[in-house]
Amino acid sequence: MAGAAAAGGGWSSRTAFILAAVGAAVGLGNIWRFPTLAGENGGGAFVLVYIGFVVLLGAPLVLSEILLGRAGGEDAIGSVRNVARASGRSERWRGLGALQITSGFLILSFYCVVAGWVVNYILASGEDWFGALFAGDPFAMAFDGETQEQITGRMGALFGDPIRMIALHSAFMAITIWIVASGVTDGIEKAATWLMPAFFVLLVMVTIYGAFTGDFGRALSFMFTPDFSKLSPGVLNEALGQALFSLSLAAGGLLTYGAYVSKEVNLAPTAAMIAAADTAVAILAGLMIFPIVFAVGLDPAAGPALIFQTLPVAFSSMPAGALVGFVFFVLIFFAALTSSISLLEGPTAWVIDAFGLKRPSAAILVGLTAWLIGVACALGYSVWSDVRLLGFWDIFANTDILDTIDGFTGKIMLPLAALLVAVFVGWRADRQLVERETGLSGGAFVLWRFLVAWLCPIAVSVVLLFGLFPNLLG
Template sequence: MALTQSGSTGDHWSSRTAFILAAVGAAVGLGNIWRFPTLAGENGGGAFVLVYIGFVVLLGLPLVLSEVLLGRAGGEDAIGSVRKVAEHSNRSEAWKGIGALQITAGFLILSFYSVVAGWVINYVFVAGEDFLGALFSGNPLSVAFAGEDQATITGRMGDLFADPGKLIMLHAIFMAATIWIVASGVHDGIEKAAKWLMPAFFVLLVIVTIYGSFTGEFARAVSFMFTPDFGKLNPTALNEALGQALFSLSLAAGGLLTYGAYVQRDVKLAPTAAMIAIADTCVAILAGLMIFPIVFAVGLDPAAGPALIFQSLPIAFNQMPAGSLVGLVFFVLIFFAALTSSISLLEGPTAWVIDRFRFRRPFAAIIVGGVAFLIGVACALGYNVWSDVRPLGFWNIFADSDILDSLDGFTGKIMLPLGAFLVAIFVGWIADRRLIQQQTGLSGGMFMLWRFLVAWLCPIAVGLVLLFGLVPGLLGTS
């Protein structure tokens, strides 16, 4: 029942471990380190975390397996893989639109994701300069930004936003790094990057978490994250927990579908998908245990929103021992997470360009990355020169959104849930059942349970995310 792989990329992962590292790298990103702690802080902690984990198990894991198996069954880019499975199942090739939707979403996310990653690079430079200054002064374990007041520290973000040239330069540096890795190929680029960056990321994550457990209020953070107060749950919190489960696992962005095409036939997909989901969830939990003890130790607000990473935590490092060193380590680990995710976002459309136009990989990566860079330039200018531009101002739910926030909202609230919804429908109801079961490697009750989750629970739950994203009034919000 296996289909013939004929993608022009002709690549495969060298091992199951390489695929897991690359797939975890695709999933682990700013969504884990930034978005998860922010949402947990805004929605009361423990109850949100518990619901989030439940959604990962019941919805995220089945969808991860669905996307990876589609990629391996088709063996081509995201569009070609879905088309081949549809043809094998005697269904319309119009279903290939799932792949087109996914790589388009990934491409748009890459364009603004690179801009945000540029902010991270800026803080790596700032923290590095601060640490070197402390090192050369003979006090490498000093607090971060010694001698600066809180207004100066928090003002760095506003200064960065007001400098379009700097924003674009940082965006260009990050995009160039992403293009270089993808252009180097699956083995020499993506796989090598994953093998180096992901272990380094986990080591740095554990180091900062241990630091927070000794210098911060670790017990309070544990209580906040794991003591559920279900009275703080409301429809908005439930919707955000479900959306975060999809976003965090990098579902419907084309990366997992494309990476699945490089998986060898002898790899068992079900346990591999489970490892990806577990690793990603562990990173999100560790991120909370890393950030909240530090935040609580200096009396900052855990519900500070996006400012938590770029403004609140630098203030915390300014008040804690060895803050200059820990601040540098913290922003380096965020950079690693951002880079591994951006690689998968670029690989999806790049693989399609290679398959569709028979371009050489370096040229395809440069073309796709270059266009994404130009869109990102518009996002960067949206914070200064084009700050009054509201590209989706005609749509009430995006009326107040600048260029970057409009792209973020449109992809996150519409394109990703729609892509995940269509995958669930296609795998659960449209694709040949024998082919799907063969690819999963599951049998008996386990296959029936997985198929029930994909065919019934996932479409309903993800459909609600999509509906509530389009019609906020249903949640009692404006």
């Protein structure tokens, strides 16, 4: 394996890589953002379009990023540079890698703040359940004795406590740094090998709970009975953006992980498995959340408050709600951690290759820098609530620090990086090199290349255009 980024070893097996890559893709985008968008956009029609975008656009781009990493054999910047050089193209294409790891770095900074909210609810729900357990009632409802206003008010209380916000953010970032500093094999792979199976077990458990105690029939109807009258340019754009965001595309993680993949691994079916697993998690997340929401008569279109306010209220009126609430937030924690690891690994690998630092030093340096930006994001909910980083720009004029960084990366940087991946792999990279790395041939390769070279650039350009000019959607 070329490059110092490989310090700590590559993946020990194809299974290990798949678990790590699925962990990179599966995160808050699946558990939080997908149900939120499905709830806000009418359910079934959104879900159907989302799945179509994953198949036609997401999976081809996943394969594109992984093959760039394996063919280049270094960090994201070095890998793209190496492929450009081998293809007789300008090495300035390495800017594509730079854009990806910068995006991942910025996302990491606020992602750990949001993950800190998850930790807060683990502590609160854990205290709630263990208290009920010691009182002899292990199947108690959640937050027994609290009113709905008190339960939903927990989020506002957290936002108003900057010290707690920073402490939770710091704890989550420290765990992420520790795992990445331990190496590819001894850190990232071991974490994925333990966390992802545990995540899937907990996901299935809570989904089964919702099926038996919630309104599962209504949830199925909501998610799989498409009402095409709900489709609009805005909904289509949301579904397309979610397909890209959910798969962790263009954030540097998959490209970097690809550099650690053995040449013996057939990338095409591997990429398909990653996309399929990520989509299955999103669908299961909907089937986990919506039966519980419908059972207690709450609004599936509650937006971002769905996870941190609506569901805790639901758990407070359902049998064994205290235990299930605790398990639910532990599940989200696992998903968030595997994604934060991949977000940190991208820039860490670049620092190792570019400056020759040891992996622990590189992970700490990058993590602490992202942590500082995250502190600003956390303070943006209280003492710096009036700060508008891009207040001169209409689409960010009224957003706080965290939402501004989130919006800038999600609406501009990620679509732009995904567009460049499609153009580079589809049009500029050496065709024989690309075909050899994909493992595809004949009609399968022609179809995949058509999707990458033609459909992906058009579709991603639409996401980028409407992200910059939302008024075009009407």
